[in-house]
Amino acid sequence: MAYFTREERKAFLFLALVLFCGTVLNLAFKLNCRMEQFFCSRMESVKIDLNKSSAEELFRTGKISRRMSQRIVDYRLECGDFESLEALKKVKGIGEKNYEKLKAILFVE
Amino acid sequence: MKRPLALFVLFYCLGIILVRLLRIDIRILFCLGVVIFIALVLGNGGGRVFPVCIFLAAFILGALNLKCFYVASKRDIGNLVSYGDKTVYAISGFVDSRPYVKDGNTLFVFRAQEIRSGDSGRLCSGRVLVKIDFPCGLRYAERLTVFGVLQRPYAAGTYKDYLRGQGVSLSMRIKSSLQLIRHGHCGGNMLMAYSERLCARLNSRLRRFLPELPAGIVCAMVLGQRDSVPYLVNEMMVKAGTVHILVVSGFNVGIVAFVSGLLLKMARLRRKRRILLVSLFLIGYCLVTGASNPVVRATIMGIFFLCAYLFEREADIYNSLACSGLCILVVNPFQLFDIGFQLSFLSVLSIVYFYPRLSSFLHLTRLKSGPAVFLCEGFLVSFCAWLGTFWIIAYNFKIVSPVTFFANLLVVPLATLITLCGFAILLSSPFFPFAGELIGTTASALVSLLLHINALMMKIPHAYFYL
Numbered sequence: 001m002a003y004f005t006r007e008e009r010k011a012f013l014f015l016a017l018v019l020f021c022g023t024v025l026n027l028a029f030k031l032n033c034r035m036e037q038f039f040c041s042r043m044e045s046v047k048i049d050l051n052k053s054s055a056e057e058l059f060r061t062g063k064i065s066r067r068m069s070q071r072i073v074d075y076r077l078e079c080g081d082f083e084s085l086e087a088l089k090k091v092k093g094i095g096e097k098n099y100e101k102l103k104a105i106l107f108v109e
Numbered sequence: 110m111k112r113p114l115a116l117f118v119l120f121y122c123l124g125i126i127l128v129r130l131l132r133i134d135i136r137i138l139f140c141l142g143v144v145i146f147i148a149l150v151l152g153n154g155g156g157r158v159f160p161v162c163i164f165l166a167a168f169i170l171g172a173l174n175l176k177c178f179y180v181a182s183k184r185d186i187g188n189l190v191s192y193g194d195k196t197v198y199a200i201s202g203f204v205d206s207r208p209y210v211k212d213g214n215t216l217f218v219f220r221a222q223e224i225r226s227g228d229s230g231r232l233c234s235g236r237v238l239v240k241i242d243f244p245c246g247l248r249y250a251e252r253l254t255v256f257g258v259l260q261r262p263y264a265a266g267t268y269k270d271y272l273r274g275q276g277v278s279l280s281m282r283i284k285s286s287l288q289l290i291r292h293g294h295c296g297g298n299m300l301m302a303y304s305e306r307l308c309a310r311l312n313s314r315l316r317r318f319l320p321e322l323p324a325g326i327v328c329a330m331v332l333g334q335r336d337s338v339p340y341l342v343n344e345m346m347v348k349a350g351t352v353h354i355l356v357v358s359g360f361n362v363g364i365v366a367f368v369s370g371l372l373l374k375m376a377r378l379r380r381k382r383r384i385l386l387v388s389l390f391l392i393g394y395c396l397v398t399g400a401s402n403p404v405v406r407a408t409i410m411g412i413f414f415l416c417a418y419l420f421e422r423e424a425d426i427y428n429s430l431a432c433s434g435l436c437i438l439v440v441n442p443f444q445l446f447d448i449g450f451q452l453s454f455l456s457v458l459s460i461v462y463f464y465p466r467l468s469s470f471l472h473l474t475r476l477k478s479g480p481a482v483f484l485c486e487g488f489l490v491s492f493c494a495w496l497g498t499f500w501i502i503a504y505n506f507k508i509v510s511p512v513t514f515f516a517n518l519l520v521v522p523l524a525t526l527i528t529l530c531g532f533a534i535l536l537s538s539p540f541f542p543f544a545g546e547l548i549g550t551t552a553s554a555l556v557s558l559l560l561h562i563n564a565l566m567m568k569i570p571h572a573y574f575y576l
Contacts, residue, residue, distance in 0.1 A: 011371055015537075018530060022547030025554055039554040046322060046339045046560065061341065097242075100213030104340050 047107040050088070051081040061105050068093055082108055113160075118431040118438075120164045124171025125442045135176045142169045175442040186221045186235035187278030190259045199225040200281075201254045203296030205236060207305055207399055208247045209336050215241040218277060219255065220297065238262070238272060238280040241289065249305040250297030254290040257281040274443030304396035308332055311397070311535055318534050318549035323556035326355070330524065331531035333357035333398035342560065347506070348573040349566045350495075350513025354524035357398045358453065359407035364532055365394045366411050384419045388412050402437060402444060403453040409433035426461050430454065448505050452498050459497025460490055467493065484518065491517040503576060512572035516563065523559045527552055 004012070029036040048057060050072075058069035068091075075091045076082065085108055088094050094102070127133070145166050152158030181187055190198070205220035219239045223232055239255060247253075259279045262269045272278070283289055295302055312334055316324045325337030335343075335355060346352040369390040373383040388411075395408040410429045417424035434454060437444050444450045467489055468474075476482045491514050503509050510516075530552035538545030566572055 005374070007367070007371055008375065011368075014529065015533060018533060018551045019544060019547050021554070022550040025550045026547065029550075039557050046342045048341070062344065063340070097212075104212065 047105055050106045050108050063101050063105055084108055112427050114428045115431040117167045118435045120167035121171035122445055124168040125175045125445050128172045128175045138169060138173050138176060145169055178442055182234055184234045186233045189224060189233055192261060195258055196226050197256060197258055199254055199256050204247055204249055204251045205297060207249050210244050215245050236277045238277045241283045250295050250302040252292035252296045255283060256288040257283055308397045314538060315534060318538060318545045320553055323553040326556050327527060327531040327552055329355040330528045345563050345567060348510060349516045349563050350510035351516050351520045354520060356403060358403040362391060362407035362411050365390055384415045388415055402450045405437055406433040406453055409436055430457060451501055455497040456494045460493045463493040463496055464489060487518050507576045508573060510573040512566050512569055516566045519562050520559060523555055527555045
């Protein structure tokens with residue numbers, strides 16, 4: 001009979017537990033899409049929606065100035081929602097450099 | 110004398126600090142060093158002269174090491190280029206650090222070997238910080254020729270000091286691909302180059318089994334690759350005081366030691382060979398993760414403890430901590446002023462010093478309930494680490510996070526599980542890809558839970574405040 005030390009038993013137990021959880025979660029995601037949304041964070045969940053955020057929220061990210069965040073909101077009010085992130089370049093003061101910075105923290109649904 | 114090595118290193122650090130604060134001529138330090146060495150030789154017979162001289166010698170050695178670090182060679186590129194020089198230079202050399210991408214720019218340290226201007230050229234040495242305005246997939250030790258204007262870093266204090274601590278005296282900005290020629294050959298340290306390639310392969314392996322966001326976080330926890338951690342996640346963890354989980358440190362080294370020891374034990378290898386192989390695995394992991402200060406510290410301490418186990422001696426944590434500090438400072442004494450170095454060593458020191466004392470003061474041994482012991486011990490460790498580090502964080506980053514105790518109580522066990530899942534994916538997926546997928550699903554769920562908990566902590570009133 002195989003003899004396992006205490007550490008070996010803990011390691012095997014951990015592996016078995018993780019595999020079991022993975023199987024259960026995979027099954028649960030197939031049966032209920034909402035569970036997948038809750039348990040699997042997407043990049044959008046840690047970014048700010050460009051079309052729904054206020055100037056204060058944009059400024060609080062620390063990536064843009066208060067003036068720039070206000071310009072983005074003003075542009076949105078004038079011309080409607082942004083269709084894509086690329087449309088940010090149409091806002092005065094947002095060139096390629098600023099766009100690259102904002103791409104990391106914003107998304108468009 | 111108890112712990113002479115720790116005292117030796119303490120005096121060594123004091124010597125480094127003295128040279129940083131005062132301007133002392135290097136010749137005076139050399140003369141003092143000679144006098145102390147003579148006193149050491151004469152006082153070798155016994156008495157108090159020898160220990161006093163050895164600590165003074167440590168002091169002088171630290172001072173001399175930093176002083177020598179300040180002195181650049183005549184061929185150093187910083188000495189060849191004058192302030193305000195607008196000449197376009199062509200510099201040949203190799204990439205001397207792991208390039209990282211930030212805000213669409215590629216940044217790396219470039220080791221210069223030859224500098225040309227027009228028809229004239231000469232050999233040179235030294236390091237230049239290069240910023241390229243586009244991602245270009247460079248690798249460590251890749252040979253390049255870069256064209257551009259060399260500039261001094263900004264005069265503002267801490268960043269310039271940080272660059273000087275890395276041996277960087279100049280910077281260059283590259284805006285176009287025409288300013289960069291890739292030669293494709295490998296320069297630099299071959300071991301570091303192979304480690305970087307292995308790290309990239311492990312990174313891509315993790316990304317195969319994890320969605321984008323959890324992959325970025327797991328890669329940071331397991332491999333020390335923080336490029337893909339979203340900016341807002343990083344900010345949130347800084348505010349909650351839990352950003353340390355994204356840094357590879359002693360815990361990861363402990364896992365590598367444990368897992369490799371376990372596998373070798375199951376292979377029924379003898380103790381000596383097992384310990385030797387585990388030490389090699391630790392060194393390999395240190396190189397793969399980029400040999401940052403916390404990992405080097407943990408690796409040296411781990412090897413110390415393994416050797417103590419091998420030679421059936423008692424390991425002393427203070428001596429092993431001191432030895433790891435000495436190894437780092439001998440190579441680069443400027444690391445003493447690096448925030449990462451300070452946080453890494455002070456957190457371990459404060460846990461090791463305060464935890465036993467507070468534990469006996471609070472009579473934790475009287476607790477019998479398992480969950481209560483787990484909670485109290487976890488809280489106490491978090492508190493002890495905070496005691497040693499909060500003032501450095503407040504001074505440098507101007508932020509205080511009272512929520513950090515409770516956040517760490519929940520986040521650290523989760524981070525432990527996520528890290529273990531990350532290692533499990535790397536070990537199992539080459540043989541059982543299906544197992545890698547299942548473990549990946551579990552890891553994604555744990556990452557999601559961790560982010561939810563962090564976000565919840567941030568909603569607590571006065572969770573953090575800026576000074």
